[in-house]
Amino acid sequence: MMEYLQILGNEVYKILFLLVPILVSVAMIVWLDRRVWGLVQKRKGPNVVGPFGLLQTLADALKYIFKEIIIPASANKVVFILAPIVTMTLALVAWAVIPMSEELVLSDINVGVLYLFAVSSLGVYGIIMGGWASNSKYPFLGAIRSAAQMVSYEVSIGIIIINVLLCVGSLNLKDIVLAQQELWYVIPLFPMFVIFFISALAETNRPPFDLPEAEAELVAGYQTEYSGMMYAMFWLGEYANILLMCAMGSILFLGGWLPIIDIYPINIIPAPVWMILKILFLFFLFALIKAIVPRYRYDQLMRLGWKIFLPFSLVYLVLTASFLFYFDKLPKGNF
């Protein structure tokens, strides 16, 4: 019995060691997002609380905690409260398989990519549940939009992942990174990287695809009826999801924790730093796009997903497979 408790304690310690940095970095990333947004628009952005305004998110979180949580009278209470919890949990659970370096990973499972894909496809439930349980028109419309949007962009993300997997020959995230030692996949699969990036924007409901919460049409979409800490949980979950998508992009295409070139002064920088730098780079692009691109119309969004990205990534999949087959570069695997 003691043995089990010890193992359990050890695991809990490891999980906390992963979760606390993620929550802190989510807070920092919100600040970075607003800061970049401000700089693009020639404003200063949040710069009052703490040095450079770094503690702004903390102040916001504190405000949210002390606000009253209002549950609408006609809402389905259980589902209403469950929705932000589901969003937040799913956003954090996915981080279990993200490798920060060759050793630094909580659980190194064989089907890491599938796990990531599964968890990110479950993310839609938090939104649907929140929208439906609010029992109000704007949240419901937002939820329906968001569900359709996320389901359709998952399809092209899935095919892009298959593209990468064809080159690697393994579903393990560590193997995927190690297979990029010679060449990052962003170079041979550059079109796929672009499509992955745009689909990630749509998958996380970021501008220009933030139709579920388009304030001009739907007030705040599925979050309209939420207040206080419950709203903050949706918000944290959303940003944790965005970070997750950035991590996924850097693992699949930018070589994860690998340095840019493996020569002396560059490769002494520790692996997690490289990983964090790549995640930050992708997030910087996310923030820039939020500031510079106007919102899509809903039919344009659907057309982009189904009529352009899906056929294009399918054709590219066939091209990749034929290239690998013709030049006999298909991964033989270690079985």
Added chain:
Amino acid sequence: MLAHSVFFYFFSIIAIFSSLMVITSRSTINSVFFLILDFISVGCLFIMVGAEFLGMIILIVYVGAVAVLFLFVVMMLNVAEQKQSWFIGKKSTHIPIGLIVSVLILLELLVVVGGWKYKNDLMSSSTLNLSDISNTHQLGLVMYTDYILYFQLAGVILLLSMIGAILLTFRQRKGVKKQSYLNQISRNPSSSIELKDVESYKGVKIDD
């Protein structure tokens, strides 16, 4: 081993409980949520026996896509009212057919389970060594070689049902304005703005 059996009973109790709740709960939306819980716990059971690929695929396909569509249908249509009317109202045409289908499914399950019981050497007839390669590789080795025909057949059946579903819902409506993206993108100032000198007290007609 203890932890393994504890987790096994944990997931199976949740699976059985939630599948019972699917058919007994009053609100249809709760039924769908319990169905999702059922899918997830069955996926966890798959992962526990070492079939991690199948478990993840169940999560992705059933929970991530199929159950979302179920939720859509239940939320958009008034399923709850219909369900009430079957039980409270006079006649239902659905219950007899449903009974026939479920009895058939039960019989089929009995046949399958009985087959295992009496011919258990079928299970061990696989030529693959199950121990040292991951089950994703095993599936890949078998699916595109020995079972390629069945795999393709399943794909064709899915394609046909997709075309069928589109045909059923496709109708051409008249008087619908369609937007041509090409025209929208290829507009430029000279083709869409016209400058006119307006004489006083005369104005211009727009549609000239």
